[in-house]
Amino acid sequence: MSPTHRHPTHPVGSDRVLDVAGIAWADGRVLPASEATVPLADDGVLRGDAVFEAVLVRAGRTHALEAHLARLRRSADALDLPLPDVRDVVTDLLVAWGERDGALKVLVTRGGTVRGLLTSVTWPDSLALAVLDLPWRSTISGVKTLSYAANQWAIRQARARDADDALIVEGQRLLELPTGAVCLVRDGRLLTPDPARLPILDSVTIGAIDDAVGLERGLPDLDDLRAADEVFVASATRPILPVHVVLLGDDELELPAPGPVTSRVRTAFDHHIEATLDPLP
DSSP states (O other), rough: OOOOOOOOOOOTOOOOBTTTTTEEEEEEEEGGGGOOOOOOTTTHHHSSSEEEEEEEEETEEEESHHHHHHHHHHHHHTTTTTOOHHHHHHHHHHHHSSOOOOOEEEEETTTEEEEEEEEEOOSSSSSSEEEEEOOOOOOTOOOOOOOHHHHHHHHHHHHTTSSSEEEEEEEEOOBBBBBBEEEEEETTEEEEEEEETTOOOHHHHHHHHHHHHOOOEEEBBBHHHHHHHHEEETTSSEEEEEEEEEEETTTTEEOOOOOOOOOHHHHHHHHHHHBOOOOOO
């Protein structure tokens, strides 16, 4: 669906033109993202003690918002972090953004700071992944917090190898990307790591792909990766992005990007998204 290109306006009627590249919600106001601030003494800033969610926006409508808010609650509960109602943040940002595409993030800190961010987003046609073997399990594995230093370090290591992103493994076991999930295609079947048995985030997008086309959650390993016909990654703001090469030690696993199955799944999932978008605010 083609986005409209009108300038967003403040939801309470301000005539101020906001930055179309990104807007933020802070203390009940929508303002250009470049003008939003966070208290420096907040533990969300000083220690990463905060939770967040990222949600796809299509033509001004969110996708799977309730599932993302439920995961936000689970993350907050895991950290014993008080979670206020953030629906006004989402609504205000969507009204200001207009009927355009984007990525919406909501974060809540230990210090009680609530912020929202809505930006446009673009992705390349396909990705190169570098496999990194890292100790990924922690006491808060699977919790979506702002403590992303290890995730960002992994991405930098992958880029140092001329890859776009990292594929995290522990020993032989495939886990996830620093900011997304991985799915293998073999003989027409879809296989993805199981968050119920692995220290990874329970992906809302993988759940939606399962609803749309069906997939298998399991314990894929490096042998499964080597045998894959196709590989794609998925997250809320980049649903189904094919992988054209995986750097695995000294090997380069070249893959069709997109392959025929990934193409079919991506088309079916795109239709599923359009059919299940949340109502306009």
